[in-house]
Amino acid sequence: MIIEVKDLVKRYKDFLAIDHLSLTIKEGEIFGLLGPNGAGKTTLTNTILGLTAIDQGTITVFGKELRKHEREIKEDIGLVPQDIAVYDELTAYENIRLFGKLFGLRGEALKNGIDDALEFTGLTHLKNKKPSQFSGGMKRRLNIACAIVHKPKLIIMDEPTVGIDPQSRNYILESVKKLNQLDCTVIYISHYMEEVAAICSQIAIVDKGRIIAKGTKEELSRLIVDDQVISVDVEAPDYTIIERLKNLHGVKDASIDGQTVRIVLNELKLNTVLSTFLEEGSTITKVATNTPTLEDVFLTLTGRALREGSR
Amino acid sequence: MVIFQNNIKRFLMHKLNFVLLMVIPLIFIVLSFSGSWAQKAKVGIIDHDHTLLSQKLEQSIKTQADVVTVTDRNKQDQLINSKVDSVIVIPQKFTQFMLEGRPIKLQSYHVQASNVSSGIQTFVSGYLQDMKIMAVSTHGDKNMFYKALDHYQANHFTLHVTSTDTSGAQKEKTMNALGFVIFGLFMIVSVSSRFIMEDIKLKLYNRFFTTPLSIGSYNVQNILSYLTLATVTILTLMAILVLGFHAALGPSPISVFLVLFTFSIVSVSIGILISSLVKSTGQATALSQLIITPFAMLGGCFWPISITPVFMQKISDFVPTTWGMRALTKLVYGNTLNDVIIDLLILIAFAAVFFLLASWRRSEIAS
Numbered sequence: 001m002i003i004e005v006k007d008l009v010k011r012y013k014d015f016l017a018i019d020h021l022s023l024t025i026k027e028g029e030i031f032g033l034l035g036p037n038g039a040g041k042t043t044l045t046n047t048i049l050g051l052t053a054i055d056q057g058t059i060t061v062f063g064k065e066l067r068k069h070e071r072e073i074k075e076d077i078g079l080v081p082q083d084i085a086v087y088d089e090l091t092a093y094e095n096i097r098l099f100g101k102l103f104g105l106r107g108e109a110l111k112n113g114i115d116d117a118l119e120f121t122g123l124t125h126l127k128n129k130k131p132s133q134f135s136g137g138m139k140r141r142l143n144i145a146c147a148i149v150h151k152p153k154l155i156i157m158d159e160p161t162v163g164i165d166p167q168s169r170n171y172i173l174e175s176v177k178k179l180n181q182l183d184c185t186v187i188y189i190s191h192y193m194e195e196v197a198a199i200c201s202q203i204a205i206v207d208k209g210r211i212i213a214k215g216t217k218e219e220l221s222r223l224i225v226d227d228q229v230i231s232v233d234v235e236a237p238d239y240t241i242i243e244r245l246k247n248l249h250g251v252k253d254a255s256i257d258g259q260t261v262r263i264v265l266n267e268l269k270l271n272t273v274l275s276t277f278l279e280e281g282s283t284i285t286k287v288a289t290n291t292p293t294l295e296d297v298f299l300t301l302t303g304r305a306l307r308e309g310s311r
Numbered sequence: 312m313v314i315f316q317n318n319i320k321r322f323l324m325h326k327l328n329f330v331l332l333m334v335i336p337l338i339f340i341v342l343s344f345s346g347s348w349a350q351k352a353k354v355g356i357i358d359h360d361h362t363l364l365s366q367k368l369e370q371s372i373k374t375q376a377d378v379v380t381v382t383d384r385n386k387q388d389q390l391i392n393s394k395v396d397s398v399i400v401i402p403q404k405f406t407q408f409m410l411e412g413r414p415i416k417l418q419s420y421h422v423q424a425s426n427v428s429s430g431i432q433t434f435v436s437g438y439l440q441d442m443k444i445m446a447v448s449t450h451g452d453k454n455m456f457y458k459a460l461d462h463y464q465a466n467h468f469t470l471h472v473t474s475t476d477t478s479g480a481q482k483e484k485t486m487n488a489l490g491f492v493i494f495g496l497f498m499i500v501s502v503s504s505r506f507i508m509e510d511i512k513l514k515l516y517n518r519f520f521t522t523p524l525s526i527g528s529y530n531v532q533n534i535l536s537y538l539t540l541a542t543v544t545i546l547t548l549m550a551i552l553v554l555g556f557h558a559a560l561g562p563s564p565i566s567v568f569l570v571l572f573t574f575s576i577v578s579v580s581i582g583i584l585i586s587s588l589v590k591s592t593g594q595a596t597a598l599s600q601l602i603i604t605p606f607a608m609l610g611g612c613f614w615p616i617s618i619t620p621v622f623m624q625k626i627s628d629f630v631p632t633t634w635g636m637r638a639l640t641k642l643v644y645g646n647t648l649n650d651v652i653i654d655l656l657i658l659i660a661f662a663a664v665f666f667l668l669a670s671w672r673r674s675e676i677a678s
């Protein structure tokens with residue numbers, strides 16, 4: 001086990017950010033942490049690095065207890081922070097060198113580390129440019145380069161693809177896979193189902209400071225695999241219909257998003273659902289059935305969309 | 312020492328930092344030593360004798376200082392309000408006594424510790440001394456005496472006076488210049504608070520601690536980097552003062568360095584305190600400016616505290632610049648390290664309080 005978190009509690013005053021959370025991550029995984037805004041993903045990773053004081057629980061990294069070996073542990077971790085954190089006035093090369101030195105690299109090792117990090121993130125040709133001249137995607141890549149210069153055993157990436165173009169995003173996803181092939185364990189935090197589904201070998205869904213589901217992509221989908229997801233577009237959906245639908249035997253979940261009513265059901269026939277709408281006097285404009293995605297898993301488990309306005 | 316190096320590098324990258332710390336003080340140092348604008352004392356003369364001789368005395372004082380007419384009645388006010396630096400009273404029968412070779416003493420009043428007037432005192436007593444010698448050697452012959460006096464004034468005098476006046480004026484110029492050195496070092500408040508706020512704003516402050524770097528090490532390296540910059544500034548400006556302007560740093564230039572260095576520690580502590588109080592780089596710069604210039608004014612960096620109103624003098628005890636300037640004045644006017652220990656301790660106390668407030672405030676934010 002590369003990480004073992006037991007019964008972790010973190011409070012901000014009265015607010016419970018991490019709620020008795022336990023989690024183990026095996027070496028060699030690309031571990032996806034999926035959860036909506038404010039779920040506690042960043043807080044969780046901060047506690048793993050000892051950056052945030054915890055109220056309860058134990059954290060073991062690389063088999064060592066965090067509290068006693070914080071410095072040692074940090075030497076082998078690279079954290080790509082959610083917010084881009086580099087000096088605008090230093091060049092890409094100088095930024096990476098700064099972090100290389102902070103991780104204790106000197107001489108040849110430092111030089112090689114920087115060159116590899118630049119190459120890995122595809123920034124070699126931009127190494128003498130300053131981030132102020134970079135696009136969002138390039139900055140994100142530099143943000144990553146600063147965290148891998150010391151060739152850590154564990155890399156934590158906190159939403160590394162926020163606000164960038166598809167090309168940069170693919171580049172980053174590919175490099176995460178490459179890093180993993182180089183014997184690096186990766187914790188990948190994201191809002192994006194597709195990303196997590198594409199690269200992660202294990203996925204944990206976090207909500208309100210707790211892990212509400214964990215497994216491979218397939219295992220998670222199987223949670224609702226016998227289910228059917230129906231989207232019904234009606235002219236003016238309201239909560240009376242949701243209540244009625246939820247009370248039907250066989251309906252696991254029902255929710256409204258704009259004009260669309262989304263229903264997860266297992267035994268029921270489509271007829272029963274549609275007749276409920278008709279009884280309510282709703283005008284149906286469109287009906288679609290889908291097989292469940294990770295997004296549906298999430299929605300069913302938490303009752304909320306992963307990203308606001310994403311559906 | 313990665314953070315230390317990085318800070319020095321960041322400092323060197325921006326010309327503005329140089330301008331603040333070195334160039335501005337340098338400009339004022341040059342101004343301090345050029346011309347004699349600062350040294351002309353204002354002297355009030357009350358002439359009770361009204362003779363040719365008393366007028367001649369008045370004339371020769373005029374070559375050394377700005378002469379203002381005062382009366383017996385308003386001389387106190389004039390002095391207190393600093394309209395004049397000193398008042399010289401020429402008594403009745405001054406001329407008669409002089410020619411008869413009898414002892415004369417001019418009464419003079421001056422503001423306490425005003426070094427501006429000391430030059431004039433020296434000048435006048437030297438002048439009287441020489442007049443006495445002339446009176447004795449002309450045996451009370453009025454015509455001969457005045458002839459000798461004219462001759463004396465035309466040739467000998469100016470030379471003699473400027474030479475006695477030089478050391479006093481040079482000290483004053485040096486103090487003037489050191490005021491701006493202190494001002495330059497006070498700019499470290501701005502540099503340090505800005506650097507720290509930038510680290511915080513760019514989220515680098517948090518990111519640094521994802522590496523094996525500890526908060527303690529970060530703080531120490533930061534403080535060391537600013538003190539190093541201060542030391543380089545002090546040594547450069549002191550070298551320019553001594554080599555370029557023959558500044559009178561007093562008997563112990565090393566003590567001058569010590570005072571300036573201790574003052575830099577106070578600057579750093581204020582900078583760090585500011586960074587713990589504000590929310591952005593802009594606020595840090597604004598608050599720094601709000602503190603630097605008024606504190607420099609109150610502390611006497613731009614003009615002697617003695618010319619400021621009494622209430623300001625009272626406030627000035629509570630600003631560190633005052634203690635820096637006080638210590639420097641003592642050193643320049645002949646004292647040694649022993650005499651400024653108290654001032655140094657007070658400066659250190661200022662720094663300690665500011666550091667404590669800052670760390671208290673930081674832990675407050677953290678929790």
Ligand SMILES: Nc1ncnc2c1ncn2[C@@H]1O[C@H](COP(=O)(O)OP(=O)(O)OP(=O)(O)O)[C@@H](O)[C@H]1O
Pocket residue numbers: 012015017035036037038039040041042043044082
């Ligand atoms: N320093 C803090 N003080 C008070 N509350 C905080 C602090 N940091 C985080 N929180 C709260 O803790 C909760 C979890 O925050 P966290 O940043 O871990 O969420 P997240 O899952 O990373 O969200 P996002 O996807 O938006 O990054 C949030 O409700 C947040 O408001």
Ligand SMILES: [Mg+2]
Pocket residue numbers: 041042043082158
């Ligand atoms: Mg986050």
